[in-house]
Amino acid sequence: MGADQHGVALNSMARDPMRVRFAPSPTGALHIGGARTALFNWLLAHGSPAPGEERGTLVLRIEDTDRERSTPENVEQILDALRWLELDWDEGPILQSDRAQRHGEVLQSLLESGHAYRSTATADDVKNYKERHGVQQGFRGDEGRAGDQKEGAVRLKVPDEGATVVHDVIRGDTRFEHVHMDDPVIARSDGSVLYNFAVAIDDLDAGITHVVRGEDHLSNTPKQLLVLEALGAPQPLYAHLPLLHGPDGRKLSKRHGAASVQELREAGFLPEAVRNYLALLGWGSDDDATVMSTEELVEKFALERVSRNPAQFDETKLRWLNGIYIRAMPPEELARRLEEFTGREGLAQAARISQEKIQTLADFWPLAGFFYDGVSDDPKARAKWLDEKGRETLAQARTALAETDNFQEESVQRVLDALQERLGCKPRDIYQPLRVAIAGTAISPGIFESVSLMGREETLSRIDSALAKVAS
């Protein structure tokens, strides 16, 4: 399904360094779909068109022309999310609102050239127009009175004949017949421009070669193309990515768990794992690889292989992938990240013995917090393992451990193995009561590692408290 099949001359364009952009609107947190769009653009900009050739450029633009919903806090939040994901940009951030003067000038030139006109038409006028001309007929606000209005919103004049064809690297050609298109409003009565106009001008001025964005913009593209055409400007190449949905197939939202980058971060996911997972949503490498470093992604990513189907965000698979990354990490690195995540210090040893048991950074504290915050309270575990027999065994274990000063992992194991042999019981009959005594629950890192890390004094003390507590 290459570009060739779609008649898009991607290969010939690949000679020039790519200029791509990510253009979020700061109306809230950066959502997963936006993050994936940012990632795809970043991957494109960082891939070389050919070995040794110059890589592309990623322009960051903030589309803040919606004055109601755009806030500086939201802008900062989006920038933060991109930084956390380690998706850096080469130019910008450009604020769309800073470009109002340029937008106004271009708007004026279109008004003067007759490509645009003012119209006071209301929604009712549009409705009436359609009743007269048929529902399939696009609205023409200058019918019978071309250019005679001084007031009102500015509409772009859509040609009566022909069609605008969007050449899309992922979808091929999509044809939009002009008769069906309403003359789009491109500026408000006060002269401030609207999204579909601003985007076209900003992409043009930034020299964007490839517009890679969500599929929700596909229907907007002919409007932007018509603006460029009215200006006699060249067209960029487009690529519309399939949308991302939640587990129920509906729009992604907080109800589906972590839906924003910020929530992913708080849930203890690693940025490199998120990048890997996001890359797999709507794209797959030709060798079916699943675990891919960011370097591999840069190397393998190809717009031509992006899927056309919408994808559902599956947090379970992200968890699995995150676990892979956690286990592959040097223990010191994991410790550093855990310390940053929890705000606690001195986690190196606990991190080391927890590494293969956690999938996210958030899993760590419930598993290993007992080393630092004391035993947790799990009555069920106590009832099960510290019954009469369990207490007896635990007392034996205490005696055995008290007889040695060497609390190295191997030594602890030797002592407990010997005890087990002497008592002729199953390993768990000793380990579980001991585990509950020092951790408070039946789940912890390995028992030898845990006892060793806890040290002689604290271990014996916790066993004593456990025996005393249950006895009372």
Next chain:
RNA sequence: GCCGCCAUCGUCUAGGGGACUAGGACGCCGCCCUCUCACGGCGGUAACACGGGUUCGAAUCCCGUUGGCGGUACCA
């Protein structure tokens, strides 16, 4: 309503007329490993939305239906 996009296991996907008994990954189930929880290993479960064409042959091409999604704002 109108315009447009999309349709393979529960999920992400491979596939692009014969290599399909439809492959991989997550999940799930079973077994092995095992001090708990995990990790790991092995095996299994599970899909071409439906109906018509075209063709010797269709998951693959065409049309229709159904379904999902998007656009249709003086939002982005």
